[in-house]
Amino acid sequence: MKFFHLVLANLGRHKRRTLLTIASVALALFLFASLQTVVTTLERASQFGGARRLVMTNASGFILPLPLSYANRLSAGKGITNVTWANWFGGKYGDNKAFFAQFAVDAKSYLEMYPELVVPEDQKQAFLQERSAALIGVRLLDRFGWRVGQNVTLQGTIFPGDWTFTIRGVYTPSDAVINDDMMLFHHEYLEERIGRPGIAGWYIIEVDDADNAAATAKTLDDQFRNSSAPTKTGTEQAFNASFATMWGNVSLLMGTIGLAVVFAILLVTANAMMMSARERTGEVAVLKTIGFSDGTLFSLVMVEAGFIALTGALIGLGGAKLLYRLSNFNAGGFLPGFDVTTRTLVIGTGIALLLMLASGLVPALRAARLPVVQALRRVE
């Protein structure tokens, strides 16, 4: 500890260079944490899904609807305990055309299907009883300054026109993977406004036993195979995973380029740290003359490298953790909220320690092994 002021003094020798080196490490690790978080978030999104929930879409494509009449046939199916349905609405809000996810849902069955959406009982009842009511995620309250009882008007894109809803409830997800910035409203309201075409975007089907999910899915698809709208049914997890796969190649590309950038920055950082140590050959010789041992000098250089690497890690990894937590970034509602996982923090810290070794080891060994007489001759 009594040598720590020596470490600090050396770090303060070229303040700008030290700060830039720390900033490089911080940036590299911030990038690493961000990229890793994209990957972990996609993984998390793809892994979400109730074990007993199936999702049925149109076999020709997710964007094509299914007949609403399938609902009764599905409900009558063997081993099926609940059926609900939803439609993507795609409205925009306000002059800024703000975007967030809105779904027209069969309200009662939908809330039964998703107990993860926690709503106060009085608000739930108010929502269920009013056709133009909306249930919003808690984040939308902060984002738009909305309040319960307020009327909000969206501009429809898929379903044109102004759509006015009354906010009757606010849900809080009990599982962080579920977005907290969605808006749900009655499918019946949508049907009524667009002339009752009798369509549903997709169905969510609950089965009594998770072990029967695959068999049930096949049975249902067989049932509608020769109809006007053949279906494609799979587990909710597989459905969510298919969205994640859409991001898959992007994330691979980002990961590859990003990691190359991280590696390049780390090399530059290591070089700066080694250069800084090389400049002090004469001083190392003086310290050896005074009686500083090889081990002490080795430790001093390593502590210096460690200080830079770990301070950079603290700023980069801590910054990423704080930024994503405070901003609640969720890719416009397409992904669960970004959160830098503990595993990412541990790996990032490991990279910082590796950087400490990579950048500190060579100059530390050189300092420890430096022959004083040769060093002084070189400096003179």
Add this chain to the structure above:
Amino acid sequence: MALVQIRDVHKVFRRDSERIEIFTGLSLDIEEGSFTALMGPSGSGKSTLLNLLAGLDQPTSGTIRVAGAEVSAMTPGQLAAWRAQHIGFVFQHLNLLPVLTAYQNVELPLLLTTLSKKDRDERVRIALGVVGLGDRLKHYPRQLSGGQEQRVAVARAIVADPTLVLLDEPTGQLDAKSSQEVLSLLQQLNEEFKKTIIVVTHDARAADRAKTVLHLEKGILVERQTLALS
């Protein structure tokens, strides 16, 4: 018994295939409490001898004893610990760490001891007081004159109360006035504080302050003068 005993020391350097013999059987005694000037032309082995005495370099053969300890037989680790305890060294230049204040530079040798912070503080202040820089504790080397820098280096060399104070051309880069200040300081350390001092110098004025002058030529001790000081 002499404080420093050098016996049949040989020192050979190799530069590529060339073999350069610096000492070929040098033997020499230096008494405790002496003030010795090592003089001689460039390449005579003055600085090499100083490095050998400080344990910064090892003789090719022969023995060097300082205060009874055989320096020439020590491992690098033992030498580092020995230097911390027994040697104070002043170079011609590049003595001070530019990022540390005068106080912190002088404190360096004491960081290697078990002294408490309070004791270290007391010793640093005394050492800087002795060299007349008690009011420059917080000054960085860049804020000091060349002579003041050398005096801080002397303070650092004596702060741990070493057995031997070794100086390699301490006035080589100083003006006349600063040189006199440093030389007076060395004389004071020798006479008042009984420090054993060995100084390598080309400067006749520096030699005049010493009690003994050793002349080296091509690694051989060619003359030993004992001076009567006024």
